[in-house]
Amino acid sequence: MxxxxxxxxxxxxxxxxxxxxxxxxxxxxxxxxxxxxxxxxxxxxxxxxxxxxxxxxxxxxxxxxxxxxxxxxxxxxxxxxxxxxxxxxxxxxxxxxxxxxxxxxxxxxxxxxxxxxxxxxPGITSSIAVPELQRIPVTRRGYSESFWVITGSTKEGKLSKDLELAAQSTATVVVLMGMRKLPEIVALYKQLGIGETPVGIIQNGTTYSEKSGFGTMENIMDVVSERGLKSPAIIIIGKVVEAHPEFARILAEVNQL
CATH class of the missing domain: 3.40.1010.10 (Tetrapyrrole methylase, N-terminal domain)
Structure with missing residues (x-):
């Protein structure tokens, strides 16, 4: 047969x-x-x-x-x-x-x-889930009424122009694939006179190898160096980062670096 x-x-x-x-x-x-x-x-x-x-x-x-x-x-x-x-x-x-x-x-x-x-x-996006598991909401009443999810680098390899627009709002900004552009992001916020903006970086979010660092745009580069943070990581920018349960303590330690 x-x-x-x-x-x-x-x-x-x-x-x-x-x-x-x-x-x-x-x-x-x-x-x-x-x-x-x-x-x-x-x-x-x-x-x-x-x-x-x-x-x-x-x-x-x-x-x-x-x-x-x-x-x-x-x-x-x-x-x-x-x-x-x-x-x-x-x-x-x-x-x-x-x-x-x-x-x-x-x-x-x-x-x-x-x-x-x-x-x-569909899948759960890291832009929401990774901050969430660090107790950081992308929106919170009195903190942020919206959030932007922005690529760290455009097709041409440049920093997205959307980032400058988002930085001038009260929105939470989540940057994916942005670690190589972090120095430019920091420079942008400082140029806009908002270097005190809270920022968190979470590497390998939701996995056993997850690690993170928190600070402000004024000192986040030192945090990255001290913690050895690198890609793959997401960058969370805005007042909502203060919702992290240990943000105040972490920031005090960072300021002593």
Missing amino acids: EEKTRHIEPKLTLVGAGPGDPELITVKGMKSISTADVILYDALIDKSLLEYAPANAVKVFVGKRGGRDYIKQEEINALIVKYAFQYGHVVRLKGGDPFVFGRGHEELDYAQAFGLTTNII
């Missing part, structure tokens, strides 16, 4: 894995992983999530770190289509939320252009 050929339905599911802690992925995201034929995963993904994939699933690392592309975005797009037609269900596992500086919509557009069935499973 001849073995039936398996019908392959080319399909892409964009899955947000959340801010780092593998337990913060959604139930729907986990279910999608469990049905994947191929998983293309990013650098900031906790690899324990891959254990929930079928044993025969193809797992391909397509990560980018610190501005260095181990694989170009155009190549990732092409791999999605290639693997979908070759194997079937491709899960694109991305840190945080796929549509928050994750280039998820670009991948979605590319896949749809080749006729792939597409689905999106």
Whole structure:
């Protein structure tokens, strides 16, 4: 009796894995992983999530770190289509939320252009969850009525002009992928005469290797040096940083550096 050929339905599911802690992925995201034929995963993904994939699933690392592309975005797009037609269900596992500086919509557009069935499973974004787990709200009555989430570097490699606009408001500012631009951010706030603005930096948020530093724009560079903070990290700027339960004590210690 001849073995039936398996019908392959080319399909892409964009899955947000959340801010780092593998337990913060959604139930729907986990279910999608469990049905994947191929998983293309990013650098900031906790690899324990891959254990929930079928044993025969193809797992391909397509990560980018610190501005260095181990694989170009155009190549990732092409791999999605290639693997979908070759194997079937491709899960694109991305840190945080796929549509928050994750280039998820670009991948979605590319896949749809080749006729792939597409689905999106949102993830918890680090821009909210990481400060939250440090007891820092991005909004709080009397502190901040809004918040901006800004990329640390534009496509051209420059500091976003939006940052200057946000800095002149009462909004909380969350900068993603911004550690290399921190000196420019500090200079901007000082130039605007608001060097006393509270700032927090949280590296590897929600993971066991998380560490953080707090201060103001006047002294945060010293904090970064003393604490050895580096990417991947998020920068939280604004009065809400004062809500951190130990901010006053930490700031007093920092001022003695």
